[in-house]
Amino acid sequence: MNKVTTLYAILLLSLIGLPTSYAQNIQRVRIDFQSPSGYLRPLLLAFTPDNAASDGMDYGYDALCPDDLPEDLNWMINNQRYVIQGVGEFSENKSYPFGMFLENSGNIEISLNSLENFENPINVYIYDALSNSFQRINDSGFSLNINNGDYLNRFFITFQNSNPPAGANNALSIVDNSIDKLIIKSILNTKEILITTKNSLKINKVEILDILGKKVSNIQNLDVSEVRI
DSSP states (O other): OOHHHHHHHHHHHHHHTSOHHHHHHSEEEEEEEEOTTOOEEEEEEEEOTTOOSOSSOOTTTOEEOOOOOSEEEEEEETTEEEEEEEESSOOTTOEEEEEEEESSOEEEEEEEEEEESOSSOOOOEEEETTTTEEEEOSSSOEEEEEOSEEEEEEEEEESOSSSOOGGGGGSSOOOOTTGGGEEEEEETTTTEEEEEESTTOOBOOEEEEOTTSOEEEEEOOOOBSEEEO
Protein backbone atom coordinates (compact mmCIF):
# COMPACT_ATOMS: atom_id res chain seq x y z
CA MET A 1 0.00 0.00 0.00
CA ASN A 2 1.58 3.29 -1.09
CA LYS A 3 1.65 6.46 0.99
CA VAL A 4 -1.31 8.06 -0.76
CA THR A 5 -3.49 4.98 -0.35
CA THR A 6 -2.45 4.73 3.29
CA LEU A 7 -3.34 8.38 3.87
CA TYR A 8 -6.83 7.95 2.42
CA ALA A 9 -7.34 4.80 4.46
CA ILE A 10 -6.47 6.72 7.62
CA LEU A 11 -8.79 9.58 6.67
CA LEU A 12 -11.66 7.23 5.92
CA LEU A 13 -11.18 5.42 9.22
CA SER A 14 -11.10 8.78 10.98
CA LEU A 15 -14.36 9.80 9.35
CA ILE A 16 -15.97 6.47 10.22
CA GLY A 17 -14.92 7.00 13.81
CA LEU A 18 -16.52 10.44 14.12
CA PRO A 19 -19.02 10.80 16.95
CA THR A 20 -22.49 9.87 15.80
CA SER A 21 -23.95 13.26 16.74
CA TYR A 22 -21.36 15.10 14.65
CA ALA A 23 -21.85 12.82 11.66
CA GLN A 24 -25.60 13.41 11.85
CA ASN A 25 -25.05 17.18 11.75
CA ILE A 26 -23.19 16.97 8.43
CA GLN A 27 -25.62 17.74 5.62
CA ARG A 28 -24.98 15.71 2.49
CA VAL A 29 -25.94 16.17 -1.15
CA ARG A 30 -25.33 13.01 -3.17
CA ILE A 31 -25.08 13.39 -6.95
CA ASP A 32 -24.94 10.72 -9.67
CA PHE A 33 -23.43 11.26 -13.11
CA GLN A 34 -23.98 8.95 -16.07
CA SER A 35 -21.64 9.37 -19.04
CA PRO A 36 -22.32 8.71 -22.75
CA SER A 37 -20.67 5.28 -22.47
CA GLY A 38 -22.62 4.36 -19.34
CA TYR A 39 -20.03 5.10 -16.66
CA LEU A 40 -21.65 6.01 -13.33
CA ARG A 41 -19.88 8.43 -10.99
CA PRO A 42 -21.29 9.10 -7.50
CA LEU A 43 -20.29 12.44 -5.99
CA LEU A 44 -20.71 13.77 -2.47
CA LEU A 45 -20.99 17.40 -1.33
CA ALA A 46 -20.96 17.72 2.46
CA PHE A 47 -21.82 20.83 4.50
CA THR A 48 -20.22 21.15 7.95
CA PRO A 49 -22.46 23.21 10.29
CA ASP A 50 -19.50 24.42 12.35
CA ASN A 51 -17.55 25.54 9.25
CA ALA A 52 -14.92 22.90 9.96
CA ALA A 53 -14.29 22.71 6.21
CA SER A 54 -13.92 25.47 3.62
CA ASP A 55 -14.58 25.88 -0.09
CA GLY A 56 -10.89 25.11 -0.65
CA MET A 57 -9.00 21.88 -0.10
CA ASP A 58 -9.38 20.47 3.44
CA TYR A 59 -7.59 17.31 4.58
CA GLY A 60 -10.03 14.80 5.98
CA TYR A 61 -13.02 16.35 4.20
CA ASP A 62 -12.10 16.25 0.51
CA ALA A 63 -11.17 13.15 -1.53
CA LEU A 64 -9.26 13.31 -4.79
CA CYS A 65 -10.59 11.38 -7.76
CA PRO A 66 -8.92 7.94 -7.48
CA ASP A 67 -9.72 6.81 -11.02
CA ASP A 68 -8.67 7.75 -14.52
CA LEU A 69 -11.92 7.15 -16.35
CA PRO A 70 -12.27 8.21 -19.99
CA GLU A 71 -15.54 9.93 -19.05
CA ASP A 72 -16.09 11.52 -15.67
CA LEU A 73 -17.64 14.32 -13.64
CA ASN A 74 -15.77 15.74 -10.65
CA TRP A 75 -15.76 18.59 -8.18
CA MET A 76 -13.05 21.07 -9.10
CA ILE A 77 -10.90 22.48 -6.27
CA ASN A 78 -7.82 24.49 -7.25
CA ASN A 79 -7.92 22.91 -10.72
CA GLN A 80 -7.82 19.40 -9.26
CA ARG A 81 -10.51 16.74 -9.54
CA TYR A 82 -12.34 15.45 -6.44
CA VAL A 83 -15.16 12.97 -5.79
CA ILE A 84 -15.92 14.22 -2.26
CA GLN A 85 -15.98 17.89 -1.31
CA GLY A 86 -16.52 19.09 2.24
CA VAL A 87 -17.44 22.75 2.70
CA GLY A 88 -18.75 25.06 5.43
CA GLU A 89 -22.31 25.78 6.47
CA PHE A 90 -25.04 25.40 3.89
CA SER A 91 -26.15 28.55 2.12
CA GLU A 92 -28.53 28.71 -0.82
CA ASN A 93 -26.33 31.45 -2.24
CA LYS A 94 -23.36 29.10 -2.64
CA SER A 95 -22.47 27.27 -5.86
CA TYR A 96 -19.80 24.72 -6.74
CA PRO A 97 -18.22 24.02 -10.15
CA PHE A 98 -18.05 20.69 -11.92
CA GLY A 99 -15.38 19.50 -14.29
CA MET A 100 -16.78 17.26 -17.03
CA PHE A 101 -14.36 15.13 -19.03
CA LEU A 102 -15.71 13.18 -22.00
CA GLU A 103 -13.88 10.92 -24.40
CA ASN A 104 -17.07 10.24 -26.36
CA SER A 105 -20.00 12.36 -27.45
CA GLY A 106 -23.53 11.48 -26.43
CA ASN A 107 -26.11 11.83 -23.70
CA ILE A 108 -25.10 12.69 -20.14
CA GLU A 109 -27.25 12.92 -17.03
CA ILE A 110 -26.62 14.60 -13.68
CA SER A 111 -29.17 13.57 -11.07
CA LEU A 112 -29.81 14.02 -7.36
CA ASN A 113 -29.40 10.72 -5.52
CA SER A 114 -30.34 11.88 -2.01
CA LEU A 115 -30.30 14.66 0.58
CA GLU A 116 -29.29 13.88 4.16
CA ASN A 117 -29.76 15.73 7.46
CA PHE A 118 -31.54 18.80 6.12
CA GLU A 119 -34.29 19.94 8.49
CA ASN A 120 -36.13 21.69 5.67
CA PRO A 121 -36.28 20.70 2.00
CA ILE A 122 -33.82 22.43 -0.30
CA ASN A 123 -33.79 22.94 -4.05
CA VAL A 124 -30.87 21.62 -6.07
CA TYR A 125 -30.15 23.01 -9.55
CA ILE A 126 -27.66 22.45 -12.34
CA TYR A 127 -26.58 25.72 -13.95
CA ASP A 128 -25.33 25.66 -17.56
CA ALA A 129 -23.24 28.76 -18.25
CA LEU A 130 -23.46 28.29 -22.02
CA SER A 131 -27.24 28.53 -22.12
CA ASN A 132 -27.43 30.65 -18.93
CA SER A 133 -30.11 28.31 -17.62
CA PHE A 134 -30.97 26.52 -14.39
CA GLN A 135 -32.62 23.11 -14.12
CA ARG A 136 -33.98 21.74 -10.85
CA ILE A 137 -32.92 18.12 -10.34
CA ASN A 138 -34.85 17.20 -7.18
CA ASP A 139 -37.40 15.21 -9.19
CA SER A 140 -35.74 14.61 -12.57
CA GLY A 141 -32.14 14.71 -13.71
CA PHE A 142 -30.33 17.18 -15.95
CA SER A 143 -29.89 15.55 -19.36
CA LEU A 144 -27.94 16.84 -22.33
CA ASN A 145 -26.53 15.56 -25.61
CA ILE A 146 -23.00 16.92 -25.68
CA ASN A 147 -19.82 16.64 -27.73
CA ASN A 148 -16.70 15.01 -26.34
CA GLY A 149 -14.11 17.23 -24.68
CA ASP A 150 -13.24 18.85 -21.36
CA TYR A 151 -15.76 21.27 -19.86
CA LEU A 152 -14.58 23.57 -17.06
CA ASN A 153 -16.57 26.45 -15.55
CA ARG A 154 -19.61 25.54 -17.62
CA PHE A 155 -21.65 23.37 -15.22
CA PHE A 156 -22.33 24.23 -11.56
CA ILE A 157 -24.46 22.91 -8.73
CA THR A 158 -26.54 25.69 -7.16
CA PHE A 159 -29.36 25.98 -4.64
CA GLN A 160 -31.25 28.94 -6.15
CA ASN A 161 -32.16 29.83 -9.70
CA SER A 162 -31.88 33.60 -9.80
CA ASN A 163 -28.19 34.54 -9.87
CA PRO A 164 -25.57 32.83 -12.08
CA PRO A 165 -22.49 31.57 -10.17
CA ALA A 166 -19.65 34.07 -10.05
CA GLY A 167 -17.20 31.70 -11.73
CA ALA A 168 -19.57 31.15 -14.64
CA ASN A 169 -18.83 34.65 -15.92
CA ASN A 170 -15.47 33.34 -17.11
CA ALA A 171 -16.77 30.16 -18.69
CA LEU A 172 -16.37 31.31 -22.28
CA SER A 173 -14.55 34.60 -21.82
CA ILE A 174 -11.01 35.73 -22.47
CA VAL A 175 -9.04 37.63 -19.86
CA ASP A 176 -8.78 40.99 -21.58
CA ASN A 177 -6.44 42.91 -19.30
CA SER A 178 -3.47 41.86 -21.47
CA ILE A 179 -5.16 41.28 -24.81
CA ASP A 180 -3.66 44.48 -26.24
CA LYS A 181 -0.22 42.93 -25.75
CA LEU A 182 -1.03 40.01 -28.06
CA ILE A 183 -1.18 39.78 -31.84
CA ILE A 184 -3.30 36.90 -33.13
CA LYS A 185 -3.42 36.19 -36.87
CA SER A 186 -4.97 33.48 -39.00
CA ILE A 187 -2.68 32.23 -41.78
CA LEU A 188 -4.97 30.88 -44.46
CA ASN A 189 -2.47 29.18 -46.76
CA THR A 190 -1.01 27.06 -43.92
CA LYS A 191 -4.24 26.88 -41.86
CA GLU A 192 -2.37 28.07 -38.77
CA ILE A 193 -3.01 30.52 -35.97
CA LEU A 194 -0.02 32.75 -35.24
CA ILE A 195 0.23 34.27 -31.77
CA THR A 196 2.97 36.79 -30.98
CA THR A 197 3.51 39.11 -28.03
CA LYS A 198 4.68 42.66 -27.52
CA ASN A 199 7.28 43.94 -25.06
CA SER A 200 9.07 40.55 -24.90
CA LEU A 201 6.24 38.94 -22.98
CA LYS A 202 6.29 35.15 -22.81
CA ILE A 203 3.45 32.78 -23.70
CA ASN A 204 3.24 30.04 -21.07
CA LYS A 205 0.27 28.08 -22.40
CA VAL A 206 -2.50 28.26 -24.98
CA GLU A 207 -5.97 26.81 -24.55
CA ILE A 208 -8.43 26.76 -27.45
CA LEU A 209 -12.17 26.35 -26.89
CA ASP A 210 -14.90 26.04 -29.47
CA ILE A 211 -18.09 28.11 -29.33
CA LEU A 212 -19.72 25.48 -27.12
CA GLY A 213 -17.04 25.86 -24.48
CA LYS A 214 -15.36 22.54 -25.29
CA LYS A 215 -11.58 22.51 -24.92
CA VAL A 216 -10.09 21.36 -28.23
CA SER A 217 -6.43 22.12 -27.58
CA ASN A 218 -4.23 22.63 -24.53
CA ILE A 219 -0.58 23.49 -25.14
CA GLN A 220 1.51 24.01 -22.02
CA ASN A 221 5.08 24.76 -20.89
CA LEU A 222 5.84 26.96 -23.90
CA ASP A 223 7.85 29.92 -22.54
CA VAL A 224 8.04 31.56 -25.99
CA SER A 225 7.06 34.90 -27.50
CA GLU A 226 5.64 33.37 -30.68
CA VAL A 227 3.66 30.20 -31.30
CA ARG A 228 2.03 28.66 -34.38
CA ILE A 229 -0.92 26.31 -33.93
